[in-house]
Amino acid sequence: MNRRTNTALLLALSLLTTAVGADVRLFLWQEVRDEKSGEIQSGFFVAPQAVKEMAEAEARGDAKRAKMLGEKLPKTSWMYGIVLKGVATIYSSDTLFLFEPMPCGSELKVASGTVELDRPKGTMRVALKVTQDGNPIDFIGNGTYPIPKAAAKKSR
Secondary structure, X not given: OXXXXXXXXXXXXXXXXXXXXXXXXXEEEEEEEOOOOOOEEEEEEEEEHHHHHHHHHHHOOOHHHHHHHHHHXXXXXXXXXXXXXXXXXXXOOOOEEEEEOOOOOEEEOEEEEEEEEEOOOOEEEEEXXXXXXXXXXXOOOOEEEEOOHHHHHOOO
């Protein structure tokens, strides 16, 4: 390959990587109070846009659309849920729970990192490492996401 081809290939790969990262969304935010402890818990999902659309259709009870969207998803599709325990701006492995809701809610072991909630800015930064095959790796859902306006307005 010549220099022009190499440059074009590198540019295409960097754009693809940027697009894939930009495609990830935070959605289905919920806040509840634990009945036993009275502790407030916030939960949400992170996934690529196509998975988000399928999950939201399923949450609305639109099984037909959810099935249609699900059949179009690539085999490498993913979705993770994160539950934040208590009232804080920074959550660590002691105060968060990371899980894969499909197929059956398996927990991911958080090796290190934090989830930082900035209500005044309306953003959340996920920066976690998870354990895979005994080794810490970057969590695929790391990034900075807008949070729902209702969640951002709550003062804690």
